[in-house]
């Protein structure tokens with residue numbers, strides 16, 4: 001991936017911020033396998049050559065639409081390349097290696113249910129390959145609201161009782177489809193004590209978040225950034241201890257906010273909402289989780305203490321060993337105090 005240069009930031013502080021963001025123990029809880037195929041593997045495997053650099057790899061490139069150029073890049077980097085179980089295995093291992101190098105300790109990686117023509121158990125096993133020592137990975141089955149619902153439902157029947165499935169999500173174009181078509185799978189997942197989450201409040205307003213909270217009883221909303229448009233919704237998220245899986249750069253690249261400076265991540269955090277910071281689809285958006293954390297300081301003027309609080313939110317909600325949770329939070333506190341004094 002090209003080196004990202006933050007334009008308005010003094011060079012000396014830039015190094016310190018990058019170092020803090022890299023060594024901060026982190027969680028990545030809003031990551032789509034389909035959007036995380038390392039671009040060097042996509043270039044190696046794509047049937048049509050992918051230019052280097054491609055137009056969408058430019059820092060100032062903005063996608064025109066979710067269903068247009070964004071989908072075309074996903075076709076190139078994921079759909080045309082993920083053509084065997086062995087490749088799912090190789091890609092997953094490479095994704096986790098990259099996160100491990102950035103001190104990510106806990107990962108929730110989703111995959112599209114119905115997108116792979118292999119037996120459910122073998123597919124899940126491939127997604128769980130190559131997990132480095134010290135990292136916990138949870139695999140989340142994502143139900144696509146904007147695809148052929150009966151086909152997705154049929155595939156979901158194959159996954160919902162698999163031991164290696166750790167959670168369910170609803171994703172896809174928020175303007176399309178009825179997410180309540182999947183409510184029975186949430187009932188089964190709740191019975192199994194799986195992680196329950198749903199995408200909302202990205203393309204549509206606070207009412208889309210309300211629907212997921214009311215009808216699916218989730219405590220985790222992917223994006224949910226447009227909660228900021230309703231004081232009542234902000235208060236509800238706080239009262240019901242709902243955590244938002246925010247992805248600021250994704251929102252900017254898809255044109256929901258003009259730039260990081262106007263993204264409401266800091267406002268939501270300061271209002272008292274539990275937010276996490278994630279990448280969503282790092283391949284088409286061409287960035288890393290370290291970038292996301294660094295930009296909170298450089299582009300949103302958040303303090304290292306605030307960024308430490310956001311990192312802690314991930315460890316508070318993650319399904320991980322209690323010892324890993326405790327040690328990671330202690331390390332965050334220590335790093336924050338070191339950098340706050342420097």
Ligand SMILES: [Zn+2]
Pocket residue numbers: 030032171199222280
């Ligand atoms: Zn997402």
